Amino acid sequence: MSTTQERAAAQKRFALAKSGLDTVDERFASSKWLVSALDKIFPDHWSFMVGEIAMDSLIILIATGIYLALFYVPSSTDVVYAPTSGHVYLPLVGQHMSEAYQSVINLSFDVRFGLIMRQAHHWAALIFLAAVFFHMCRIFFTGAFRKPREINWIIGLALWQIVSLEGFTGYSLPDDLLSGTGIRVIYSIVQSIPLVGTWLAYALWGGRFPGSTFIPRLFVIHEFLFPLAIVGLLTAHLMILWHQKHTDFPGPGKTETNIRGSRVWPQYAMKAGGLMMLTASVTFLLAGFVQINPVWLYGPYTTYTVSAGSQPDWYLGWLDGSVRLWPHWEFRSFGHEIPNPFFPGLLIPSILFGIMFAWPWIDKWIYKDYGPHNLLDRPRDKPFRTGVGVAAGMFFTDLTLACATDLLANNLHVPFERLIEVLQYGVFVGPIAGFVVAYWTCLHLQRTDAHPIRRPVGGIIYRTASGGYHTVGDVHHDDHGHDDGHGDHGHGGPHSDTPGGQSPRHDAPTPEPVAGD
Amino acid sequence: MLRGPVLLLSLVVVVFSVLILTQAPARSASNTVSTNPSDIAAGAVLFEVHCQSCHGYQGKGGVVAGAPALVNVGAAAADFYLTTGRMPLNSPSNEALRHHPAFTDAQIQELDAYVNALPQITGQGTAGPTIPSPEPLCSVDQQKSPTSVDLATQDPGCVTLSEGQQLYAVNCAQCHQAAGSGGMLSGGNVIPTLHNSNLIQAYEAPLIGPKPMPIFSQLSHAQLSAIAQYVQYLKKPSNPGGFGISGFGPVAEGFFGILVGFVLLWFASRMIGNRG
Ligand code: HEM
Numbered sequence: 139m140s141t142t143q144e145r146a147a148a149q150k151r152f153a154l155a156k157s158g159l160d161t162v163d164e165r166f167a168s169s170k171w172l173v174s175a176l177d178k179i180f181p182d183h184w185s186f187m188v189g190e191i192a193m194d195s196l197i198i199l200i201a202t203g204i205y206l207a208l209f210y211v212p213s214s215t216d217v218v219y220a221p222t223s224g225h226v227y228l229p230l231v232g233q234h235m236s237e238a239y240q241s242v243i244n245l246s247f248d249v250r251f252g253l254i255m256r257q258a259h260h261w262a263a264l265i266f267l268a269a270v271f272f273h274m275c276r277i278f279f280t281g282a283f284r285k286p287r288e289i290n291w292i293i294g295l296a297l298w299q300i301v302s303l304e305g306f307t308g309y310s311l312p313d314d315l316l317s318g319t320g321i322r323v324i325y326s327i328v329q330s331i332p333l334v335g336t337w338l339a340y341a342l343w344g345g346r347f348p349g350s351t352f353i354p355r356l357f358v359i360h361e362f363l364f365p366l367a368i369v370g371l372l373t374a375h376l377m378i379l380w381h382q383k384h385t386d387f388p389g390p391g392k393t394e395t396n397i398r399g400s401r402v403w404p405q406y407a408m409k410a411g412g413l414m415m416l417t418a419s420v421t422f423l424l425a426g427f428v429q430i431n432p433v434w435l436y437g438p439y440t441t442y443t444v445s446a447g448s449q450p451d452w453y454l455g456w457l458d459g460s461v462r463l464w465p466h467w468e469f470r471s472f473g474h475e476i477p478n479p480f481f482p483g484l485l486i487p488s489i490l491f492g493i494m495f496a497w498p499w500i501d502k503w504i505y506k507d508y509g510p511h512n513l514l515d516r517p518r519d520k521p522f523r524t525g526v527g528v529a530a531g532m533f534f535t536d537l538t539l540a541c542a543t544d545l546l547a548n549n550l551h552v553p554f555e556r557l558i559e560v561l562q563y564g565v566f567v568g569p570i571a572g573f574v575v576a577y578w579t580c581l582h583l584q585r586t587d588a589h590p591i592r593r594p595v596g597g598i599i600y601r602t603a604s605g606g607y608h609t610v611g612d613v614h615h616d617d618h619g620h621d622d623g624h625g626d627h628g629h630g631g632p633h634s635d636t637p638g639g640q641s642p643r644h645d646a647p648t649p650e651p652v653a654g655d
Numbered sequence: 656m657l658r659g660p661v662l663l664l665s666l667v668v669v670v671f672s673v674l675i676l677t678q679a680p681a682r683s684a685s686n687t688v689s690t691n692p693s694d695i696a697a698g699a700v701l702f703e704v705h706c707q708s709c710h711g712y713q714g715k716g717g718v719v720a721g722a723p724a725l726v727n728v729g730a731a732a733a734d735f736y737l738t739t740g741r742m743p744l745n746s747p748s749n750e751a752l753r754h755h756p757a758f759t760d761a762q763i764q765e766l767d768a769y770v771n772a773l774p775q776i777t778g779q780g781t782a783g784p785t786i787p788s789p790e791p792l793c794s795v796d797q798q799k800s801p802t803s804v805d806l807a808t809q810d811p812g813c814v815t816l817s818e819g820q821q822l823y824a825v826n827c828a829q830c831h832q833a834a835g836s837g838g839m840l841s842g843g844n845v846i847p848t849l850h851n852s853n854l855i856q857a858y859e860a861p862l863i864g865p866k867p868m869p870i871f872s873q874l875s876h877a878q879l880s881a882i883a884q885y886v887q888y889l890k891k892p893s894n895p896g897g898f899g900i901s902g903f904g905p906v907a908e909g910f911f912g913i914l915v916g917f918v919l920l921w922f923a924s925r926m927i928g929n930r931g
Contacts, residue, residue: 184928191920221799229816229888232801246895253896264912265920272921309905315824315833316905409927416923424916429896430908435889436833437824445828445904446838446846452909542906544839553843 151404176403181386185280189273190410194417195266196372200365202259209249210311211241212357214350224248227434235313235438238353242312242433258425263305265421267453270298278527281501281515282385285508288498290382293375295494300367302453307360309431309451313353316431318439319448322347323458327484330477348441388513449541459540460486463562521580528576529569536564688730688785689768698769701762705743713777714770719747726773728863729783733770735859737763739852750844751865753851787858790814790880806877814877819885822878826861826871827886832904835889840867850890857886 225247245252283291344351400406464482709722716724740754793813835849864870
């Protein structure tokens with residue numbers, strides 16, 4: 139677009155926005171805040187958009203969850219499944235089951251949209267956790283957790299824990315054979331806590347396993363307590379983000395005190411809105427075409443049945459794997475045995491999470507760098523941190539594989555016991571190897587300055603007569619044409635030259651033509 | 656004026672429905688083991704050529720370590736091992752797993768007849784279980800309004816999927832998985848999927864216990880029938896919700912959710928986002 143066209147388009151857009159803002163202003167006198175909010179600049183590096191996938195999945199989870207809650211009955215009351223007027227699932231007729239399980243069967247076979255909502259809810263949960271996990275990795279590897287963002291790192295970790303538990307409680311609600319098996323494992327882990335375990339399990343379950351109070355309690359936790367905590371923490375997470383502003387990768391024209399990217403309105407909103415619709419599409423396509431958790435095949439939970447291949451959903455696989463790999467050692471102290479599941483089920487996860495919570499400070503201590511940072515690290519420039527991250531990833535992968543040993547052994551035709559042994563060694567060998575390889579790769583990349591998978595950045599920069607720049611021969615910029623809406627904006631806090639983070643140009647209808655591209 | 660034809664048509668439909676619903680499921684040939692001397696003789700010839708090297712003269716064993724005597728195993732064992740292609744083994748150290756049957760149906764019947772006759776031929780003991788005739792499924796209406804019978808002691812003449820599901824969950828799911836997709840035992844023993852077994856084989860397996868699977872001698876005829884019918888049902892369950900990767904449980908779902916769902920969206924964010 140030529141500059142005149144661009145100007146005309148911008149004026150038109152502004153006129154539209156202004157009429158809307160006036161409507162708001164006449165009633166709430168908040169247009170000033172709105173203008174600054176809509177003008178806010180978001181860096182739109184793709185890896186930042188993955189955080190959006192998490193948020194979008196959360197919205198889908200809440201929407202589908204509300205639908206499911208309309209039909210789910212949180213009760214362990216024993217009922218006999220009998221044909222209803224609608225569909226009846228023959229293999230369960232006449233069987234004793236909890237009301238909860240029966241309601242999920244009816245939800246799947248009888249309730250309109252019930253099954254697709256159930257499946258969408260479950261697929262969204264799997265995607266949600268994948269997105270959160272990826273998001274957490276990107277924060278770690280780029281050093282986005284450094285001062286002043288330590289609090290958001292901690293809130294984020296708390297979110298990760300609660301979100302995993304939220305997934306687990308959801309998985310447990312249907313009271314089918316898999317759910318019951320999972321709850322049984324958790325019951326044993328709770329019981330294994332020294333001194334208080336038995337009492338705690340008794341209190342949580344309101345008596346002995348399985349009891350009749352746990353399902354209703356689980357429902358309150360899954361439907362109310364955890365969602366409230368997630369939405370609350372997420373609000374804090376995003377408010378802090380909004381206030382502190384985004385980090386950004388170093389690059390031409392980027393400094394510790396500016397942000398380059400798209401304005402919230404309209405560019406970033408379009409991008410984020412598009413991604414949201416894509417997330418919804420993918421989730422519902424999966425829900426429509428790929429079956430997930432066919433509870434009717436698993437049957438109702440009874441304490442004396444179990445199925446081969448009983449595993450938790452993927453994001454808790456590492457805990458299950460940890461329990462599977464832990465050797466059958468016995469520890470005694472003060473004449474009492476500390477039950478075995480305590481170590482792999484609670485102690486190891488606690489140590490790991492402890493290290494993760496403390497990482498921003500460990501990182502400061504390692505790099506003797508106590509100052510604030512708004513520009514991200516390229517992972518290669520911090521080989522030690524990257525190595526630690528890769529090592530943690532290898533550890534996590536090893537435990538997750540351990541959770542699937544029965545399936546792996548069957549498909550790879552390896553004896554089960556060998557696989558466990560290999561993975562037990564893997565707990566140590568994997569992270570060390572991962573660290574060494576990552577460290578070495580970082581040093582190599584530093585030297586060659588190559589992108590690990592892409593052609594090197596570069597090209598010829600031309601300066602046009604009107605003072606603009608454009609690049610020829612640079613794959614990264616040529617594919618995407620111009621970058622619109624880039625501008626310089628101050629960071630909040632100590633670095634801001636414009637307090638409150640407002641754009642100094644928010645009243646100017648015309649976006650500046652962008653230098654540097 | 657349409658009343659006549661409509662009545663007639665309804666009558667035809669009703670009669671057909673009753674016929675279809677009450678008809679016992681088609682069964683493969685006769686399950687009775689032949690006692691015809693010519694069949695036994697033909698079986699003896701086949702046995703000498705294909706089995707004797709491991710199982711010994713007249714199936715008395717003691718030739719190859721690991722190959723058991725067959726005198727008292729009964730026709731059900733012979734039938735199961737032959738129709739699932741487990742026998743003849745190539746090498747006695749191989750795990751006996753499912754293959755294409757090495758013999759025709761007629762030859763298998765002859766070998767069954769011979770193994771069944773071995774106690775008489777050798778004068779040792781009595782024959783083991785014979786080839787079973789599983790009970791049919793009850794009609795859908797009967798299954799919808801179940802009368803509680805204890806299959807362990809009573810024999811109602813037909814069995815329901817619900818009975819089968821419960822017995823399967825208690826006895827078989829811990830090894831063969833709830834949806835029958837199989838698993839792994841200790842010592843490198845593969846637990847096969849049940850989706851390849853027909854009705855008779857699904858009954859025979861718990862009856863004779865192909866090692867390392869145990870023998871379920873505590874189960875009654877009606878109970879084994881119910882399990883076998885449910886195993887047949889699992890091959891093509893009423894299974895809404897789309898492509899069923901979930902026969903393999905949460906691990907497969909996790910892989911799929913990440914590799915398809917998340918990776919698609921990840922690509923989308925790469926397209927939408929900036930790469931600067
Ligand atoms: C419920 C799950 C979560 C949601 C929905 C979520 C959402 C977001 C979003 C949308 C952003 C801005 C976009 C981005 O930078 O990618 C963000 C930033 C951030 N998140 Fe999360 N997040 C979650 C969990 C986590 C976790 C598990 C961590 C790490 C332990 C974390 C740490 C951070 C940090 C430090 C920032 C600031 C990054 C920056 O300014 O560059 N978050 N979060």
